[in-house]
């Protein structure tokens with residue numbers, strides 16, 4: 001097992017009280033497999049991934065649980081140890097790419113830096129070729145011109161592609177992708193998803209993929225967990241989930257799209273009946 005999350009609880013503290021963003025969830029990811037987390041806005045998807053990366057910020061904090069990465073509990077690691085694992089064995093593509101690109105360096109330099117650390121056998125010239133190749137692979141137009149650009153000169157979609165190129169450059173064991181393609185147009189989105197699947201097939205990378213888009217789930221996932229108000233209400237293989245959703249919330253999610261398997265792109269998961277409290281129903285973990 002590459003990643004095992006046990007009883008993870010992440011909470012925010014304020015004078016108004018405690019907000020439990022992630023409420024004692026459990027899941028695991030096998031080597032070379034993709035787990036998708038789905039759920040509506042605010043259900044705790046990003047907080048789950050930030051908890052794994054050790055990036056939850058005050059007033060938030062992981063208050064309970066264990067996160068085993070290759071049998072080591074990440075919650076027991078020091079800041080330095082976590083930092084070494086991050087961007088090395090675990091890479092993350094964020095919802096908002098500006099947060100993880102350094103505004104003071106060109107995007108080419110930033111990827112070159114990753115290659116210098118992770119692919120030590122490459123010469124300087126080979127690295128430059130590889131950076132441009134990576135830019136081309138993720139669909140950045142005029143890739144060789146973009147090498148010397150600063151992040152703020154690129155469009156949102158281009159910055160997101162730079163992030164993906166950077167994550168691919170370090171060839172991580174685990175790639176955490178939080179809505180990585182939301183800002184991209186449909187053609188580029190499809191290319192980027194294919195690239196991630198290539199990475200998984202060729203390098204055995206495991207992927208934790210967060211998305212609202214059920215068409216993307218169908219294309220990417222081996223396993224799926226459905227989150228609702230910080231809880232995992234259902235966990236199943238992708239096939240099982242679409243063929244035979246068990247939890248009422250999952251049924252409602254799938255019901256909010258036309259035909260499973262023939263899902264329209266960008267079908268968002270936001271039309272679920274708010275008057276029901278789906279936590280009143282039992283969990284469906286298979």
Ligand SMILES: Nc1ncnc2c1ncn2[C@@H]1O[C@H](COP(=O)(O)OP(=O)(O)OP(=O)(O)O)[C@@H](O)[C@H]1O
Nearest residue numbers: 012019021039040041042043044045046047048059
């Ligand atoms: N700084 C904060 N202070 C208090 N609560 C927070 C803070 N950041 C996030 N939360 C809470 O954590 C919960 C989960 O948020 P999270 O960002 O994980 O949702 P999400 O599922 O990723 O949503 P989205 O699909 O919109 O990205 C929410 O209830 C949110 O209010």
Ligand SMILES: [Mg+2]
Nearest residue numbers: 045046047095
């Ligand atoms: Mg989020």
